[in-house]
Amino acid sequence: MKGTPVTEEIVEYMIRMFPAEDELLAGLREQAAIAGLPPIQISPEQAAFMQTLLLGIDARRIVEVGTLGGYSAIVMARALPADGELITIERDPLRADFAREQIRRAGLDSIVRVMVGSGADVLERELAGSGPFDFAFIDADKPGYVRYLELIYPLMRRGGLIAGDNALAWGKIADADTEDPDVRGMQAFNNAMASHPGLQASLIPIGDGMCIGVVL
Ligand SMILES: C[S@@+](CC[C@H](N)C(=O)[O-])C[C@H]1O[C@@H](n2cnc3c(N)ncnc32)[C@H](O)[C@@H]1O
Numbered sequence: 001m002k003g004t005p006v007t008e009e010i011v012e013y014m015i016r017m018f019p020a021e022d023e024l025l026a027g028l029r030e031q032a033a034i035a036g037l038p039p040i041q042i043s044p045e046q047a048a049f050m051q052t053l054l055l056g057i058d059a060r061r062i063v064e065v066g067t068l069g070g071y072s073a074i075v076m077a078r079a080l081p082a083d084g085e086l087i088t089i090e091r092d093p094l095r096a097d098f099a100r101e102q103i104r105r106a107g108l109d110s111i112v113r114v115m116v117g118s119g120a121d122v123l124e125r126e127l128a129g130s131g132p133f134d135f136a137f138i139d140a141d142k143p144g145y146v147r148y149l150e151l152i153y154p155l156m157r158r159g160g161l162i163a164g165d166n167a168l169a170w171g172k173i174a175d176a177d178t179e180d181p182d183v184r185g186m187q188a189f190n191n192a193m194a195s196h197p198g199l200q201a202s203l204i205p206i207g208d209g210m211c212i213g214v215v216l
Contacts (some may be wrong), residue, residue, distance in 0.1 A: 001057070004056030005073060005166060006205065011043075011045060013046045014048075014122075014129065015044045015045050015048075016134065018045070018048040019044070019048070020044050020045075020047035020048035020051060020075060024074070024105065024106055025044075025047075025071060025074065025075070028069055028070065028071055028074070028102050029041070029069075029071065031069075031086070031098075031102075031152045032068075032069040032071075035069075035098055037068060037095060037098065038068075040068065041068055041069065041071035041072060042071060042072045042075065042139070042165060042207060043206075043207040044134070045204075045206060046165075046206055046207040046210065047071075047072070047075040049204070049206055049210075050072070050075060050076060050079070050137075050163070051076070051078065051079040052160060053135070053163075053212075054076060054079035054134075054135055055079050056082070057134055057135065057160065057161060058134070059079065059080060059084070059134035059135045060080065060081060060083075060084045060085070060134055061082065061084065061086075061131075061132065061133045061134050061135075062076050062077075062084075062085070062086040062087070062133060062134065062135045062136070062137065063087050063088075063089075063123075063127065063133045063135075063136045063137075063155065064076070064086065064087070064088040064089065064136070064137040064138075064139065065088075065089050065119035065123070065136075065137070065138050065140045065144075065148050065151065066088075066089070066090065066119070066137075066138070066139035066140030066141075066150075067088040067089065067090035067095060067096060067099045067114055067184065068090070068095055068099065068139075069095060069098050069099050069102060069202060070088075070098070070099030070100070070103050070106075070112075070114070071102075072137060072139060073086055073088045073099065073103060073108075073112055073114075074100040074102065074106045074112075075102060075110060075216070076135070076137065077106075077108045077111055077112050078106075078108070082111070082112075083150075084111050085109060085111055085113070086108075086112045086113070086161045087112075087113050087115060087127065087130075087194050088112065088113070088114050089114075089115045089116075089117065089119050089122045089123070089140075090114060090115070090116060091116070091117065091118055091119070091140070092116075093116050096114045096115075096116045099114050100114050104190045106178065113179065119140050119141075119144060119148055120144060120147050120151065123148065123151040123152065123155075124151055128156065129155075129172060130155060131154070131156060131157070132155065132156060132157035132160070133152075133156055133157065133160060134154050134156075134157055134160045134161070135143065135160060135161050135162075135163070136152045136156060136162045136163070137159070137163050137164075137165070138162070138163065138164040138165070138189075139164070139165040139166070141185075142166065142169075142181070142182040142183075142185030142186050142189070143181050143182070143184070143185035143212040145164055145186065145187070145188070145189035145192075146185075146188050146189055146192045147184055149162065149164075149189065149192055149193065149196075153196070153198065153199075153215070154187070156167070156215045156216065158215055158216070159214065159215060160212075160215045161212055161213070161214055161215070162193075162199065162212070162213050163210050163211070163212045163213075164186075164189050164190075164210065164214065165207070165208065165209075165210055166182075166186055166202075166209065167186060167189070167190055167203050167208070167209035167210055167211035168186075168203075168205060168208050168209030169182065169183040169186040169187070169208070169209075173186055173187060173190065173209070189211065190203060190211050193211050193213045196213065197216075198215060198216050199213035199214065199215060199216060200213060200214050200216060201213030201214075
């Protein structure tokens, strides 16, 4: 094998060395578990990586598909200036309410807007022409990713970044024979990112993998 396998021990080292999860975010995870939300938010080492990217591109406006309890929204909003904006879309109204409360607790409600609805509908009907965005984070239903990419791309500024989570599809991304619709969705998304003439993309094996493309 080329490169270094990322073991649990190495992940723990990364989180210790580059911490991005404070008490508020740890508390959010605990409250989300009590509220019955699934523990499928980004990992703390992904959080640190995303904040580094956002600060590196001087991000001011972000769009996210897939809010859950607001963990990634808070992480990203913390890397925005006070007059920045983050719009996050969640299909489940109870999750959206939970996220709004957490965002309020984090003191970020003036820059984060949670929109309820299906990602494609909201992007198509309510956010068409609402760009330019500096960063887009796709982290919702996997079969929808390619459509989200199509809808988000025209909203991005040149030099902006589009990132999709779960690019390693829980370790199954290289399974060419899979019939799992979620894995197939991620394979289609990685393929769309890799072959998009307006993107320079690569796959970073952090967390469950992030496929990230810069808009050319
Ligand atoms: C992996 S979770 C998002 C995690 C979140 N980005 C974080 O890291 O904190 C995916 C979320 O997408 C939502 N979702 C699924 N399908 C959706 C759709 N079609 N439109 C909008 N949201 C959707 C789910 O309800 C779920 O809360």
